[in-house]
Amino acid sequence: xxxxxxxxxxxxxxxxxxxxxxxxxxxxxxxxxxxxxxxxxxxxxxxxxxxxxxxxxxxxxxxxxxxxxxxxxxxxxxxxxxxxxxxxxxxxxxxxxxxxxxxxxxxxxxxxxxxxxxxxxxxxxxxxxxxxxxxxxxxxxxxxxxxxxxxxxxxxxxxxxxxxxxxxxxxxxxxxxxxxxxxxxxxxxxxxxxxxxxxxxxxxxxxxxxxxxxxxxxxxxxxxxxxxxxxxxxxxxxxxxxxxxxxxxxxxxxxxxxxxxxxxxxxxxxxxxxxxxxxxxxxxxxxxxxxxxxxxxxxxxxxxxxxxxxxxxxxxxxxxxxxxxxxxxxxxxxxxxxxxxxxxxxxxxxxxxxxxxxxxxxxxxxxxxxxxxxxxxxxxxxxxxxxxxxxxxxxxxxxxxxxxxxxxxxxxxxxxxxxxxxxxxxxxxxxxxxxxxxxxxxxxxxxxxxxxxxxxxxxxxxxxxxxxxxxxxxxxxxxxxxxxxxxxxxxxxxxxxxxxxxxxxxxxxxxxxxxxxxxxxxxxxxxxxxxxxxxxxxxxxxxxxxxxxxxxxxxxxxxxxxxxxxxxxxxxxxxxxxxxxxxxxxxxxxxxxxxxxxxxxxxxxxxxxxxxxxxxxxxxxxxxxxxxxxxxxxxxxxxxxxxxxxxxxxxxxxxxxxxxxxxxxxxxxxxxxxxxxxxxxxxxxxxxxxxxxxxxxxxxxxxxxxxxxxxxxxxxxxxxxxxxxxxxxxxxxxxxxxxxxxxxxxxxxx
Ligand SMILES: Nc1ncnc2c1ncn2[C@@H]1O[C@H](COP(=O)(O)OP(=O)(O)OP(=O)(O)O)[C@@H](O)[C@H]1O
Numbered sequence: 001x002x003x004x005x006x007x008x009x010x011x012x013x014x015x016x017x018x019x020x021x022x023x024x025x026x027x028x029x030x031x032x033x034x035x036x037x038x039x040x041x042x043x044x045x046x047x048x049x050x051x052x053x054x055x056x057x058x059x060x061x062x063x064x065x066x067x068x069x070x071x072x073x074x075x076x077x078x079x080x081x082x083x084x085x086x087x088x089x090x091x092x093x094x095x096x097x098x099x100x101x102x103x104x105x106x107x108x109x110x111x112x113x114x115x116x117x118x119x120x121x122x123x124x125x126x127x128x129x130x131x132x133x134x135x136x137x138x139x140x141x142x143x144x145x146x147x148x149x150x151x152x153x154x155x156x157x158x159x160x161x162x163x164x165x166x167x168x169x170x171x172x173x174x175x176x177x178x179x180x181x182x183x184x185x186x187x188x189x190x191x192x193x194x195x196x197x198x199x200x201x202x203x204x205x206x207x208x209x210x211x212x213x214x215x216x217x218x219x220x221x222x223x224x225x226x227x228x229x230x231x232x233x234x235x236x237x238x239x240x241x242x243x244x245x246x247x248x249x250x251x252x253x254x255x256x257x258x259x260x261x262x263x264x265x266x267x268x269x270x271x272x273x274x275x276x277x278x279x280x281x282x283x284x285x286x287x288x289x290x291x292x293x294x295x296x297x298x299x300x301x302x303x304x305x306x307x308x309x310x311x312x313x314x315x316x317x318x319x320x321x322x323x324x325x326x327x328x329x330x331x332x333x334x335x336x337x338x339x340x341x342x343x344x345x346x347x348x349x350x351x352x353x354x355x356x357x358x359x360x361x362x363x364x365x366x367x368x369x370x371x372x373x374x375x376x377x378x379x380x381x382x383x384x385x386x387x388x389x390x391x392x393x394x395x396x397x398x399x400x401x402x403x404x405x406x407x408x409x410x411x412x413x414x415x416x417x418x419x420x421x422x423x424x425x426x427x428x429x430x431x432x433x434x435x436x437x438x439x440x441x442x443x444x445x446x447x448x449x450x451x452x453x454x455x456x457x458x459x460x461x462x463x464x465x466x467x468x469x470x471x472x473x474x475x476x477x478x479x480x481x482x483x484x485x486x487x488x489x490x491x492x493x494x495x496x497x498x499x500x501x502x503x504x505x506x507x508x509x510x511x512x513x514x515x516x517x518x519x520x521x522x523x524x525x526x527x528x529x530x531x532x533x534x535x536x537x538x539x540x541x542x543x544x545x546x547x548x549x550x551x552x553x554x555x556x557x558x559x560x561x562x563x564x565x566x567x568x569x570x571x572x573x574x575x576x577x578x579x580x581x582x583x584x585x586x587x588x589x590x591x592x593x594x595x596x597x598x599x600x601x602x603x604x605x606x607x608x609x610x611x612x613x614x615x616x617x618x619x620x621x622x623x624x625x626x627x628x629x630x631x632x633x634x635x636x637x638x639x640x641x642x643x644x645x646x647x648x649x650x651x652x653x654x655x656x657x658x659x660x661x662x663x664x665x666x667x668x669x670x671x672x673x674x675x676x677x678x679x680x681x682x683x684x685x686x687x688x689x690x691x692x693x694x695x696x697x698x699x700x701x702x703x704x705x706x707x708x709x710x711x712x713x714x715x716x717x718x719x720x721x722x723x724x725x726x727x728x729x730x731x732x733x734x735x736x737x738x739x740x741x742x743x744x745x746x747x748x749x750x
Contacts (some may be wrong), residue, residue, distance in 0.1 A: 034078060034136055038066065041078035045085050047130055053113050054089045061088040061173070065154045065163060072153050079140060079148040080155075084164060086111060086133065087171050091387050096180055096357055096735040097172040100145050107134040112695045142169065170736050176387060179361040183390065184740035186364030190236035190373065191430045191741075193410075196266070197234050200413035204262045207306050208233055209414050211261035214304040215254045223417055228436030229255040230415035231407075233262070236372045239352070239435045241379040241395050243454070244681075244707045245443020248376045249289065252348055253296040255374070256314050257305060259346065264307020271308070274345040278318040281354040281384075282620035285679030286318040287647055289350045293318065320618050321349065321359060322611060325366050329613045332358075336366035344371050351679045352377035357388030357735075379437075380458050382678055382704045389733040396738055398437040402428035431741045443710070449475025450713045454706045457699060457727045467724075470715065476516055479508045480715045488718060490691065494574055497688060497716050498587040501566050501670060504528035504684055505714065513712065526684040526712035529584070529670065532560035533593040533603050536626070543629035543638055550628060551655040554645035557624055558655075561605055565682040566671040567705050569697055569726075575690035575718055580671035588670075600642050600660045602627035607672060610665035615658060620676065621646055622669060625660065674705040685709035689726070691718025697726035 033040040045062060048054045062085040069076040087098045089111060102110045113133050149155040149166050156162040158177055165177040172180070196204040208230065216226040225247050232238035232255050240255075242248050256276055263273045278293065280286040294316045302309050324342070326335025336342050347367060349355065352375035355363070367373060375391060379398055383389035401423035403411070408419040425432075444451035453470065456462040469475055471483035481500060482488050499505075504527040506513040513525030536557045541549055566584070570576035574583075585597035594603040604625040608617045623644040630641040644663065648654035671688070687705040689697070702723065706713060717723055 032139075034131070035139060036078065038076065038078045038081060041081050042066075044131065044136070045081070048113075048133075051114070051130060053115060054085060055092055058085045058088040058092070061085060061163075065152075068154050068163065069152050074152055076152055076154070077148040079144060080152055082133075082136065083145060083148065083171055084154075087164065087173055089113075090734065091173055091176060094383060094385070094387050094389070095733050096176045096388050096737070097167075097170040099734040100142060100169040100171060102734070104137055104140065104142055104145070107137040108132065115695070167736055170734065172736075176357065179357040179388070180735065180737050180740060182361040182364055183357065184737060186361075186367065186373075187237050187394075187431070187741060189369070191434055193234045194236060194372075196262075197414075200410050204266060205414055207262045207265040208258055209416070210306050211258035212254075212415055214301055214306075215257060222420060223415075224437070224439050225251040225254070226415045227411055227417045227419065228438060229258055230411050230417075231434070231436045232374055233259055234410070234414075235434045236370075237434050238373075239375045239377075239391070239394055239398075240438065241377055241391070241398050241435065242438030243378055243380065243441060243458075245441045246438035247440075247442055248350070248438060249292045250296050250442075251438065252350075252374065252376055253293060253300065253314065256346070256348070257300050257302070257309055259372075260309045260313045261305045261307035264309060264313075273309075273313045275343060276313075276315050276346045276348070277324060277342065277344045278315055278348045278350070279321045279324045280318055280350045280679065281321050281359070282351070282679045283320055283618035283647075284620045284622065285351040285354070286320050288679070288681065289318040290316065318350070321355065321363065322618065325362055327611070327613060334362055334366060337362070338365050340366075341368040342366050342371070344368070346372045346374065348374045348376065350376045353379065353381045353389075353391040354384050354678050355388075355390060356384035356386035357390060357737075358386060359384075360388070360390050378707070380700065380703055381707070382675060382700045383731070383733055385675060387733075388735060390737065392733075393735050393737045394431065394741075395435055395437075397429070397432055398435045400425070401435070401437065402432035404428040404433060407433045429742060431738070447476075449478030450706060450709050453478060453713070454703055457703050457706065460699070460728060462724055462727045473508060473510050476510050477709075477711060478713045478715070479505070480717070481505065481508065482716055483720060486720065488691070488720075490574065490718070493716065493718060494580070494583060495587075497566070497580065497686070498584050500528060500686060500714065500716070501564075501584045502528045502530050502587060502591055502593070504531070504564055504712075508714075509712065516711075518711075523711055526714075527560075527563050528684075529561075529564060529588060530591070530593055531563055532557050532624070533588070535560050536603055536624070537593070545629075550626070550657075554624070554626060554655045554657075555647075555653060557626075558622070558645065558647060561622070561624055562680075563683040564686070565677065565680075565684075565708070566686045566688060567674050567677050567708060568671050568688045569674060569701055569705070570690055570694060571673060573690070575688060577667070577671045577673055580688065581668045584670040585668065600625060602642065605669045606644060606663070606666045607669035607676065608663070608666055609676075612664055615662060616656075617646065617658075617663075620679065623658070626657075628657070674701050674708075677708050678704060681708055681710050683710050684712035684714070686714040686716065689715070689717045689719075689722045691722070693722060693725055697722065698729045698731045699727050700731060702726050 034044050045059045049059055062081040065084045066076050090098045111133050154162055155164040155166050158165045163174055165172040165174050212226055216223055228240045228251050240248055260273050263269055264271055280289050297314050297316050377391045379392050379395035383392055402425040403419055403423055408424050412418055456466045470478050470480040473479045506525040516523040539553050568577045573579055588594045589597040595601050602625055606623050608621040611619050623646040625642055625644050627640045628643050630639040633639045642660055643657040646656045648656050685708045
């Protein structure tokens, strides 16, 4: 069988093409032979690839193992080849390793094979009869797997340089195992309280207490923000997690002010303040933190703090992690690493749930030993696109805290806050002592529908009453556009989404979306895309308007675009981003809001889908296309030229204008996947769920989709039951990070 090989893949050994009869569907091999004959196993893997179930990369990796074994005079067991291909397949699905227990327990679910979507290519007649991984693995036991791995020099416990690493019942690709090790080492070395603060009566701890008292007003209930500040100040590694609007940014700004106060009073530092850097995984997340951090810094009561803390001591510029680490075009290696560490004492990373193991390992490599790392994020959000779920894994026990009694005593002494007894655990683990969870939302009121719906999904308590309230528009801020329709018609529903995307359907909301107010004043009713397009089309600028006027307009239009966003669970098909982008563009054209619906045109919003270091654009950046006055044509007549406006991304409110022809990886973004929306927030979000289940539909996805909405949330479902069914499904990415950290670490030396 002939097959095109990807030239760029990682394990592209040309090991020969083992099949004849090009174009002929191979016959399904006998199941029993698959586990005894390596050739049959490879044949089966090939068929899985032909069916679109696994990647060429996965088979190439299994072949690499086969060749390495042969070089050592070993004949690898077919089961080993299967495990190698499956370990690689799992990395492609975001897992750091493959857990053999869950693999043997439920291979179909663990591997999501066969996939639920229709195969992309291959032989449909074969797919129906193809033995599945479950069929094969049902004949295998855990001792069989352990024996297959033990019988080869391709697998070790990591002490030898082998392509596969086995730790207990987990099997890793070596690269991924190393990332996890480097992260675990980086955290472990930072988990003991810093010497100057370990004793709650030390001068630094006393300054910290004074600073915290100045920063937080007394409250009647437990102030989890103050507790989080104290806890995070204590260690060189800390996590502050919390849902939307629980004050992660506010807390970290207070924390940085308190830490600068302790530095200012520390005679051993001669009053020298800490060098602090702020970073986020995407440009969009960095821009958002830039905005909120600037506001929070301006509210700091600096004159009441000890240690002469100045506004300049608290940074407000947020950079992307890639920029911070010094990414280089065409290289996975960063400029900053162990031998060229960052010049930093404290590093804060926001939206840490989006950071994969590879990038997190690079962060620890680039961090000088003395430096403190503070991760911020919402542990319940979707994990990173690439392998790992670092924040989620580290926050598994955050809800119950598990603070040791000594930690609780220290926290009481330094913050004045009493940790509730339910959160104290004498068996608390070292990592628990470094994780703080914020528990009160300041953005959403108790009766907010967005808050209630998000909480119900997150806690798996999505009851009939909440659903009914969404359907009846009984919440001020939530509508379920077609919630009463048990069997929505496909065409009608998709057209309904387009109409909604144009206007935002304010009339469908309670009181037409009028009369809601927040601390910052009255809320504007919900809008759709006509809002930014109208602003753009009635701009009132002339050909000779100065560049600043165009920058100003671009800023307003980009901000207005952020007032509404359609989010999809899927990429493909009518319910996916591709189908909806196309459909919405056509309807906007019919409404004369855009001049055309394909190619480049004024008003086209685009999403950058890959980092472009030459242009300084990052994956996730959003730009809007404008028609600008040109140089004039050859007859001297005025003409126009298309340019895409992007926020400058450097912490200022500048605008960059880029010619469409220079942009490489992008897509139109009337509709965006929930995955891509992480790190962003929109005033009004419309979440579109398809008419059937798919492996991507999970609780984390629904929760992330809902919590992207700041003020208004609308829901459209292809089948109403998909919402409840998805909310019941959790994804747990296989990883050994939490376990690696469970080994003995000194804590509570105080
Ligand atoms: N202790 C507090 N008292 C009153 N208001 C607060 C408090 N903490 C935060 N807020 C307000 O709540 C809002 C959200 O706070 P903040 O931006 O810090 O939360 P966040 O968790 O970082 O949000 P996001 O979900 O956007 O990441 C802001 O308007 C902030 O001023």
